[in-house]
Amino acid sequence: IERTLVLLKPDAVQRKICGEIISRFERKGLALTALKLLALPPETAAKHYEEHLGKSFYPALIEFITSGPIVAMVLSGPNAVKVVRAMMGTTNPVDAMPGTIRGDYATVMSSNIVHGSDSIASAQREIAIYFTEQELV
Numbered sequence: 001i002e003r004t005l006v007l008l009k010p011d012a013v014q015r016k017i018c019g020e021i022i023s024r025f026e027r028k029g030l031a032l033t034a035l036k037l038l039a040l041p042p043e044t045a046a047k048h049y050e051e052h053l054g055k056s057f058y059p060a061l062i063e064f065i066t067s068g069p070i071v072a073m074v075l076s077g078p079n080a081v082k083v084v085r086a087m088m089g090t091t092n093p094v095d096a097m098p099g100t101i102r103g104d105y106a107t108v109m110s111s112n113i114v115h116g117s118d119s120i121a122s123a124q125r126e127i128a129i130y131f132t133e134q135e136l137v
């Protein structure tokens with residue numbers, strides 16, 4: 001069974017739509033395998049987004065993702081990585097189709113509600129940043 005890491009970003013927590021978003025994933029058929037609310041330390045944020053180090057938007061990205069509590073979860077199911085990415089919609093909410101999470105809840109790229117691992121390799125790397133093996137049910 002495939003696993004993927006999903007983050008509900010500070011804007012999702014602040015807007016109190018975490019339950020709605022988790023419901024979408026559950027309704028789709030994905031299983032919750034781990035779940036926590038946390039304030040992301042800057043060093044952990046840097047590790048998570050290391051692929052973007054040096055890009056123009058990197059400082060704002062780290063500032064945003066550490067601006068308030070986030071929800072981290074591992075979702076499991078067949079094709080979990082691709083299924084979650086499809087449900088999220090495109091990175092820029094302007095282009096995200098209605099019916100996707102970003103298409104339904106976001107308007108700007110800097111606050112786009114949700115993160116999902118972009119490959120199985122990324123999922124393995126990212127899950128280990130947030131969860132110990134023991135925390136995965």
Ligand code: ATP
Binds near residue numbers: 057090117
């Ligand atoms: P995420 O990794 O957060 O799930 P993603 O995989 O769709 O999003 P990435 O390319 O990994 O997109 O970018 C990570 C985050 O950095 C995006 O969610 C967005 O908030 C921000 N970002 C990406 N590209 C840009 C850009 N060109 N301008 C501003 N912000 C950007």
Ligand code: MG
Binds near residue numbers: 116118
């Ligand atoms: Mg990404």
